[in-house]
Amino acid sequence: MAEILHNSKARRDYLILDTFEAGIVLHGSEVKTLRAGKAQISDAFARVEKNEVWLYNAHIDEYAQANRFGHQPKAPRKLLLHKSEIRKLFTLASVKGNALIPLSLFWKNNKVKVSLAVGKGKVEFDKRQDIKERDADRELKRATMRRLKRS
Numbered sequence: 063m064a065e066i067l068h069n070s071k072a073r074r075d076y077l078i079l080d081t082f083e084a085g086i087v088l089h090g091s092e093v094k095t096l097r098a099g100k101a102q103i104s105d106a107f108a109r110v111e112k113n114e115v116w117l118y119n120a121h122i123d124e125y126a127q128a129n130r131f132g133h134q135p136k137a138p139r140k141l142l143l144h145k146s147e148i149r150k151l152f153t154l155a156s157v158k159g160n161a162l163i164p165l166s167l168f169w170k171n172n173k174v175k176v177s178l179a180v181g182k183g184k185v186e187f188d189k190r191q192d193i194k195e196r197d198a199d200r201e202l203k204r205a206t207m208r209r210l211k212r213s
Contacts (some may be wrong), residue, residue, distance in 0.1 A: 066096050066167040066174070071104045074189065076163055076181025080154060084176045085142035086117065086167075089133045091125035096167065096174060108141060108162035110152040115141040115174065117164060129141055143175060154180040 072078070088096075095101060100123040108117050118138045143151070152154055155162050165177040184192075 064169045066099065066169065068166045069102060069103050069106070069164055072163045072165050072179065073183065074192075075184055076179070077184055077188070078165075078179045078181050079160070080180045081165065082143065082147055082151065082178045082180075083117065083170075084147075084178050086174055086176050087140040087142065088122075088174060091128040092122050092129075092133050095108065095123050095125045101167070103164045103167065106164050108164065110148060110155060110162075113145070113148055115143055115148055115151060115162070115178075117141055118170065120164065141178065151178075151180065159183055160207055 101121060104118040104121045106117060108115055119136060120139060122133070124133065151162060152198050154160055159182050161181055161183065163179050163181050165179050168175055168177065
């Protein structure tokens with residue numbers, strides 16, 4: 063499983079409740095652009111519409127060698143999931159404050175997959191608390207490393 067790109071904003075802005083692995087419908091020029099690593103999903107989100115899941119705001123650059131029938135960079139893209147997973151996503155996403163966020167795009171068996179998460183938006187207090195915990199863990203690791211180097 064080789065990761066193509068990662069959404070760095072997702073874990074900072076959302077508390078991840080559940081994750082799903084989904085396929086994605088792409089054109090050939092989109093796949094070639096992803097192989098070059100020219101895409102971003104930091105502002106992307108997903109919605110369940112008419113028993114289908116769609117990915118919005120995922121920017122995949124145009125492929126330079128593609129002809130005039132290339133792809134649109136910000137076009138909505140269909141995500142492929144089982145019906146039971148779609149129903150579960152719909153119930154989780156319909157709760158107020160929850161959102162469907164792509165965490166990463168990755169290769170699996172020569173196919174592009176999306177790691178999709180159900181996240182609850184964090185407020186400023188939660189973000190500060192996470193920063194405090196991360197700093198405390200970092201300081202604890204530094205102290206143990208200093209102690210190990212002395213002995």
